[in-house]
Amino acid sequence: MSELNVLLEAFKQTEYPLPGHGNRDVKVLQEAFANVADDLESDMYGNGKIIEDFQAKMAAYLGKEAAVFFPSGTMAQQIALRIWCDEKGVKKVAYHPLSHLEIHEEHALKELHQIEPVLLADKSRVIHLEDVVGMDEEIACLLLELPQREIGGQLPDYQTLEVISAFCREKGIKLHLDGARLFEIVPYYQKSAAEICALFDSVYISFYKGIGGIAGAILTGEKAFTEKSKVWKRRHGGDLISLYPYIISADYYFEQRISKMAQYLEEAKELAALYHQCHAVETNPAVPVSNMFHVHISVSKQALEPILLAVYEETGVGLTSYLREVSEKECYFEVSIGDRYGAVPKERVREAFKLLDEKIKAMKE
Structure with missing residues (x-):
């Protein structure tokens, strides 16, 4: 051994x-399903009351117009960046050198979508306004990960987020939030999740990290954006025949742990x-x-x-x-x-x- x-x-x-x-074993799913009615209908290929209700619930909580449930955050974020690149006609996005997309996804953005990353900031710190202002390349979207997991969960101060958001909107750059751990930073910023998300054009959140669900993610933004994401979700094979085990566990543990x-x-x-x-x-x-x-x-x-x-x-x-x-x-x-x-x-x-x-x-x- x-x-x-x-x-x-x-x-x-x-x-x-x-x-x-605790242990990520079958008990996690059993607890989530303990009080679920036997006649609860499953979702089917992205449609149905169970998925639509949860998407509406998350959109409201995050202060966005609409939301789409994905089986994985990796899928959701690649799709978000693809949409923003297609809209602007620019195949470049910027993010931190230790972003999940850069070090854990086998260069999927480039291989699947022909999108080139522009890496901002030193590996040891978060992205600052100067990093964004100092870019000499045109990009379609800037991705910020809050907190920056690979450097211990560091965060920029809230004022920095506000000025970066304002700069991006002035320059026509879309701002995307890798909010895999968004719920966990709300107490530090002393802002609601919706207030934080208001600074961003699109937001991804995870349900298996701080929430502790089985798997699954939400991608949220304006309805025109989320409708496009549904098309790409189908193209990526993300419309499984049913996602309800993930949705039920996500909703259950969200209610158990968000407070x-x-x-x-x-x-x-x-x-x-x-x-x-x-x-x-x-x-x-x-x-x-x-x-x-x-x-x-x-x-x-x-x-x-x-x-x-x-x-x-x-x-x-x-x-x-x-x-x-x-x-x-x-x-x-x-x-x-x-x-x-x-x-x-x-x-x-x-x-x-x-x-x-x-x-x-x-x-x-």
């Missing part, structure tokens, strides 16, 4: 794993502060701005793994299921707070971090 699997298996066996909502986002943020801040008390540990951001952050430890991956295994065994508290190597002397992992953290006794958490600090210090001496 690989070292990664050893850590994963040890994490699974802990009594008190800290991140996430908890402020709690998750405060718990993320609390947990980050505990990491800061440990030797050779930093978080990015230093103070979380959503329910997620990255933990960087100035210890090699090989040296840290047995320390974590010992902490798990002695305290029953699980911190992470994996480590990613930064260099020979540093590794990191991501933390996303969900329902689990609040259920862990505080004394057990403090015990785990005290032991983690002691063991890192002993290893460093």
